Amino acid sequence: GAGVSQSPSNKVTEKGKDVELRCDPISGHTALYWYRQSLGQGLEFLIYFQGNSAPDKSGLPSDRFSAERTGGSVSTLTIQRTQQEDSAVYLCASSFRDRGYNEQFFGPGTRLTVL
Amino acid sequence: DAKTTQPTSMDCAEGRAANLPCNHSTISGNEYVYWYRQIHSQGPQYIIHGLKNNETNEMASLIITEDRKSSTLILPHATLRDTAVYYCIVRAMGYKLSFGAGTTVTVRA
Numbered sequence: 001g002a003g004v005s006q007s008p009s010n011k012v013t014e015k016g017k018d019v020e021l022r023c024d025p026i027s028g029h030t031a032l033y034w035y036r037q038s039l040g041q042g043l044e045f046l047i048y049f050q051g052n053s054a055p056d057k058s059g060l061p062s063d064r065f066s067a068e069r070t071g072g073s074v075s076t077l078t079i080q081r082t083q084q085e086d087s088a089v090y091l092c093a094s095s096f097r098d099r100g101y102n103e104q105f106f107g108p109g110t111r112l113t114v115l
Numbered sequence: 116d117a118k119t120t121q122p123t124s125m126d127c128a129e130g131r132a133a134n135l136p137c138n139h140s141t142i143s144g145n146e147y148v149y150w151y152r153q154i155h156s157q158g159p160q161y162i163i164h165g166l167k168n169n170e171t172n173e174m175a176s177l178i179i180t181e182d183r184k185s186s187t188l189i190l191p192h193a194t195l196r197d198t199a200v201y202y203c204i205v206r207a208m209g210y211k212l213s214f215g216a217g218t219t220v221t222v223r224a
Contacts, residue, residue, distance in 0.1 A: 004158070033210065043159070043214040059211070091158050104212060106158030
């Protein structure tokens with residue numbers, strides 16, 4: 001079956017512009033996660049959606065970052081007034097909520113470059 | 116999450132077993148050992164996890180020492196497609212994954 005898909009695969013933008021990154025999770029997965037991975041850095045948690053529960057936004061680095069998940073499926077991560085330090089690979093993952101061990105399936109990522 | 120220590124890099128020959136060590140001496144009783152890998156330009160991929168018993172699936176085997184302070188991921192017959200960065204993560208149940216530097220494994224023909 002289809003895995004997690006993300007679009008665009010690459011995005012180059014100018015400092016100060018807004019960007020939207022899209023994630024299509026695996027069908028039937030109730031949990032959705034956003035992470036980012038900067039060059040040479042590890043994985044950084046951003047936000048977690050689970051069904052109709054309030055999302056865990058504790059990892060969002062600033063109020064310029066926001067995310068929504070419509071209809072319990074597709075999610076969009078929005079970064080407003082982008083800064084150069086926002087340059088990173090943004091990864092989306094999804095999982096079955098009731099998996100005890102929390103195996104997360106990742107998409108290929110969106111590489112964001114802020115000039 | 117407990118701190119883990121992995122070698123920076125290792126090479127292995129195609130067709131041979133690759134044994135990837137991980138030290139986690141401060142692991143708590145409720146923390147699991149997870150392994151993920153990340154092939155260049157792809158998203159991370161779950162491999163296996165365990166609590167205290169050895170585990171095996173279609174991808175790999177996980178051997179955890181009796182005191183749980185270290186573990187070894189075994190890829191039984193490494194292929195060129197197994198070239199990747201391998202991450203050992205020790206954590207309790209939860210959804211916030213975080214990776215350290217991992218081990219860069221290069222499988223050579």
